[in-house]
Amino acid sequence: MSELIPFSGRVLCDFASELGEGPTYDPLTGTAWWFNIKGQELHELHLESGRKTIHPLPFLGSVLANIDPGRQLIASDQGLFIRDTAGYQLSPFAAIEDKPGNRSNDGRVHPCGALWIGTMGRKAEKHAGAIYHVAGNRITKLFGNITIPNAICFSPDGATAYFTDTDVNHLMRVDIDPASALPTGEPVILSDESTAPGGVDGAVCDADGLIWNARWGAGAVEVYKPDGQKIARYAVPATQPSCPAFVGPKASRMLVTSAWQDLDDAARAADPNAGKTFDLGIEVKGRHEPGFLL
Structure with missing residues (x-):
């Protein structure tokens, strides 16, 4: 296992989210966005000025x-919504699935403009979730019987998708059509992490094709080559980092969300940064996220 590189970054936001997730960055406005899923909040942070806004949501x-x-497009437990960035109105766009006990979890937009979105049971019920492909308002189920979908990201050429079921802890890869983001083959195991500490959580793929993965429960962001070799581990000052995102005008910085979900009072006292949002403190060769194509 790679040596853990000490944390050299800083706290970007000291608001402690119960379940910080889904970070992304808008280069047009210089704004980072992420969710506190359990708190039903959308967080907005203008990086240069430090201006912070929390938007209450009527869903998870x-x-x-x-x-x-x-x-903007938002995925939630009640389906997909379009959010007006000026007036903040939310308009229903499409239903993801028909399981009322489920919620959305990890997801990402492919370079072609299609969305991959995972769903799961609200209490992480075994095999209750799935991963879906969304092209416009067309919803296609890709993979079922998933407990906690995570690590959805795509290679720079758009020909490979990565994902995991954190409950199984296998980082998977699957060949996909770069023009549609639909699978052209069957998923295979890229890295078996089932005996390693922590859980494979949210991930992003950089301009060189490296996969950066938040390691829930292990206080780290881990880096994989496209062949599955783990080449680096960066410490995060919170036990439960949940998802990384490339931020900044050149996508050269890394933001990492975290969570205090399921920590009792003693565990939270021992993990004072749990739920905060961090700049990892290193230079990266990131990519700005593509937009969703209606």
Whole structure:
């Protein structure tokens, strides 16, 4: 296992989210966005000024994608919604699935403009979730019987998708059509992490094809080559980092969300940064997220 590189970054936001998730960055406005899923909040942070806004939500939101300067797509337990960025109105767009006990979790937009979105039971019920492909308002179920979908991200050429079921802890890869983001083959195990500490959580893929994965329960962001070799481990000052995102004008910084979910009072006292949002403190060769294509 790679040596753990000490944390050299800083706290970007000291608000402690119960379940910080789904971070992304809008280069047009210089704004980072993420969710506190359990708190039903959308967090907005202008990086240069430090201006912070928390937007209450009427649902459990988990993924945000830009559509155009005036609209965003949000995935939630109640389906997909379009959010007006000026007036903050939310308009129903599409239902993801028909399991009322489920919520959305990890997801990401492919370079072609299609969304992959995972769903799961609210109490992480075994095999209750799935991963879906969303192209416009067309919803296609890709993989079922998933307990906790995570690590959804795509190679720079758009020909490979990565994902995991954190309950199983296998980082998976699957060949996909770069023009549609639909699978062209069967998923295979890229890295078996079932005996390693912590859980494979949210991930992003950088401009060189490296996979950066938040390691829930292990206080780290871990880096994999496209062949599955783990080449680096960066410490995060919270036990439960949940998802990384590339931020900044050149996508050269890394933001990491975290959570205090399931920590009792003693565990939270021992983990004072749990739920905060961090700058990892290193230079990365990131990519800005593509927009969702209506």
